[in-house]
Amino acid sequence: MYSAITTSLENAILLITINRPDKLNALNKTVFDELNTAIDDVYNNPAIRSVIITGAGQKAFVAGADISEFQGLKHHEGMDLAKKGQYIFRKIEEAPKPVVAAVNGFALGGGCELAMACHFRIASENARFGQPEVNLGLIPGYGGTQRLTQLIGKGRAIELLITGNMLDAATALQYGLVNYVVPQEELLAKARSILELVNTKAPLAVGRCIKAANAVFDHTKDGFTEEVNLFGECFATHDMVEGTTAFLEKRKPDFQGK
Structure with missing residues (x-):
């Protein structure tokens, strides 16, 4: 190839x-x-x-x-x-x-x-x-x-x-x-x-960390606003539900990237 x-x-x-x-x-x-x-x-x-x-x-x-x-x-x-x-x-x-x-x-x-x-x-x-x-x-x-x-x-x-x-x-x-x-x-x-x-972490959260950090140097964006938006987006993911539930249940999370 x-x-x-x-x-x-x-x-x-x-x-x-x-x-x-x-x-x-x-x-x-x-x-x-x-x-x-x-x-x-x-x-x-x-x-x-x-x-x-x-x-x-x-x-x-x-x-x-x-x-x-x-x-x-x-x-x-x-x-x-x-x-x-x-x-x-x-x-x-x-x-x-x-x-x-x-x-x-x-x-x-x-x-x-x-x-x-x-x-x-x-x-x-x-x-x-x-x-x-x-x-x-x-x-x-x-x-x-x-x-x-x-x-x-x-x-x-x-x-x-x-x-x-x-x-x-x-x-x-x-x-x-x-x-x-x-x-x-x-x-x-x-x-x-x-x-x-x-790779053991929540994939969507990892991607959003990268995106938020990149916003520091993007003059078209306000980094803090970007962080608020990305933080909020995490709450709409299966991985956030799984991660918080696993924490409270004292077990390892099973992240699906969803």
Whole structure:
């Protein structure tokens, strides 16, 4: 089905692997198209409860965009490319199921932007993050200027953007860009352990937590109003009845995502 990514579903966790290790998993048109299709499946397939995105091999998560596809592009074509990347990454950010980036190695340029579009990040000890687009006469185009600033603050973000420097995993953890740093051989296991716990929670409530948190950065919404609305919506779900009943009956809830 796919040529540039692979997918596998185990224990309701979908593992999406960017699979171009000879190109350090660089993002090209095929990767974008296949990633878009895979994320559509995340939205529509009830068998999927959560997602891990990672890169093939031990060197790179995604080392950037495939720069060969940039040559010869005009102004409007560059804008179209950025719009496409932002559309797909926003779809990841707004997914109603948690999407975790398991960053194994380099996450540079579009790779850093992909990682930041995920709901949180876990890094291997050899992970490196950066937005080196200024070295190419460019800026990040897939949401990097916005999400980096949201995640680590304006001063640190601008310094990284205008120097093109990389952050090592320990600094990324200190800055709050990643939640955990683990040995590479433990990376996927760490991501799975968190998502296996999440998968025991009420799926509709998990999705609404993500939606409410995203509203903090959506200037078209009042986050507190959004929270009130989403809180109220929970009361119309079977899972809320089951969760509160199970609590009072001192038993484990059986959530159905309804």
